[in-house]
Amino acid sequence: MHGSSHTVSALRSLLSARFPERRHRACGGVAASVGPIDEALGGGLPAGRLTELVCEAPSVGGQTVVARLLAATQAARQRIALIDGADGFAPGSVPGDMLRHLVWVRCGGPEQAFAAADILVRDGNYAVVILDLRGCAERILRRTPTSVWYRLQRAAEAGTVAVLVQTSFALVPAVPSRLVLHGPLSLGDCDVAQEAVASRLSVRMDRSHAEAPRELAG
């Protein structure tokens, strides 16, 4: 395992040296205001790339991440799109002030969500596009052609938008970064400030171009 990661690193270095123009542009990122996630990603969601956030159990904090992203982008006065595959977003659970920069797309399934994402990721007006596929039928998601993901990835790379894909299981092939939320919240967290709840989330880096998997306790 150790040897293979060395081989991959060497291959990446070789490709970067041979094709410098194909290297990914470093164009910053968007801080999610969720300590463990920002730490794992080295500062926030990378712009021009896909990041997958897997919520592998109920109540692990996926929706809290969405709420924190809304707050962070509002503070930075950036526009954010939420493509809601299973129509689960609850506007009433977020302060109204945090919604004025949001474009919410209430989809009737993953097919609509992918079609909307294909359009909005290419739009140059959004800092963050969240593609939330939790709650969509697993059977349909698993049938998604790989080309859909590569197409989305290429579209993201062509711009400066940070794309966060939320799933219930690892789904996106060859995603640059995959984080897993795995520590369930308890009822005691209901009285804690949301910012503190977000900072306690248990995040595991499952896949990264930069680093080997590691545990980041929240």
Added chain:
Amino acid sequence: MRYVVLSVPDFCLHSLLRGDPALAGRPVGLVAGEGGKARVTEASSEARGVTAGLAATLAMSRCPGIVLRPRDPEAETESHRLLVAAAFTLSPRVESTGAGCCTVDLQGADPVRTEALMRLRAAELAGAGLPVRIGAGETPVLASYAARCAQPVLIVRDPAGFLGPLPIGFAEPTPEQLGILRGWGIATLGALTALPKAEVGRRLGSEGVRLWERAAGEATRALRHVEPARSFAAQWDYDPPVESTEPLFFKLRRFAERIALELRGSGFVAEKLSLTLLLEDGADHRREFRLPEPGADVEGWLRVLSSHLCGVRTDARVSGVRLVAAPARPPEKQDGLFDTGLRDPASFWENLARVAAIVGDDRVGTPVPADTHRPDAFALERPAEAVPPADAPLIHPPCGPTLRRFRPPWPVRVACDRGAPARIEGGRLDGAVCAAIGPWKVSGDWWKPQAWAVETWHVELSGGGLYQLARTDEGWCVEGMLD
């Protein structure tokens, strides 16, 4: 209309003609085969008396001035890229169906705007030497039939009326099927679809059913989407090398037409052009032009290039030319002093309209909570042009995990112990409650017929998971998950 087909009849011939200015207005024929077996495959309208399949020697005797040429694969590739680029300006879902043919999935596109764009593209491509025919219909096969009949644009709004009189050959029957259908006296698609599909299937088998579906314009298929252009460059090698600027201008115009369409299809404009002349002696002449205003205006680019080329002197003949456009986002709107507006308003509103066409007009926008305590009451409004600054810090910042709603709520059976939920049973959720907070009782609109009242609980299941339960007159339900 859901699909559009862009098709160029006599594609190989037109590709050859648009690549060589010397052939303009002359009788031209494309030939395949060698020596005495050479036959004309396509002929220009000026080549009177020459038809496809005619022997080359016979073509020369019928039309003495005819120019006979073999196919030019490079010119065909360039023309096809132009066609694909034009298709991408209609929708990002494009299939390169074959040489000189593209199929476009219009899902989410505004039909009125698309129709105007189709006519514009047809005129532009005709001006670029590629007389395209554009057909639109509800299925790919219907759109391809329309493209074959278009002059130059045809939108099929009444499939039955359009298909009825078309010859049966449009549905591409096999020779055996054609013989059988002729025996039945069937010569049009309408005559075939007038027969019951099942009866046709019984007599002609599954192939017959597929033929019937093609004849009815019902046959559909998944498109194999291609990626839009990632680099905006074009190159041509002259054989023999050229000494004057006319051939250069001709080729540069063709390049510019294609690159400008590719940029538009990808939502970019050019901010810089790079021109390279490859010389016969191995040297090259390179020059970069920063455009005064980033754009995708072909005439503007050519003005810049021609003013430079007119003064260029080289030591050797030009054996090749390369043009590269550096892409950039369209010029950004100037922000106000205190707002952060849209960077590209046209694309923002157009894309929102396309998304609305996919999910529904009432399902996209900015949510605004309604002025009521009624659960899940909100309205979707048109997004603001500028992102407003945050108000003063909240007196009561949000606490705890955020609710993720189940729409519609999941009905469950709840067993209570001393008034609090103790166990949940239902189709999707089942388990003992290990902790519960509540109840929160709210009601409203008591003066109206649609009065409502709800009692809400937050519960933690012993198997994990926080949920929001609600009890109304209709019973218990799970409103969502605290996540």
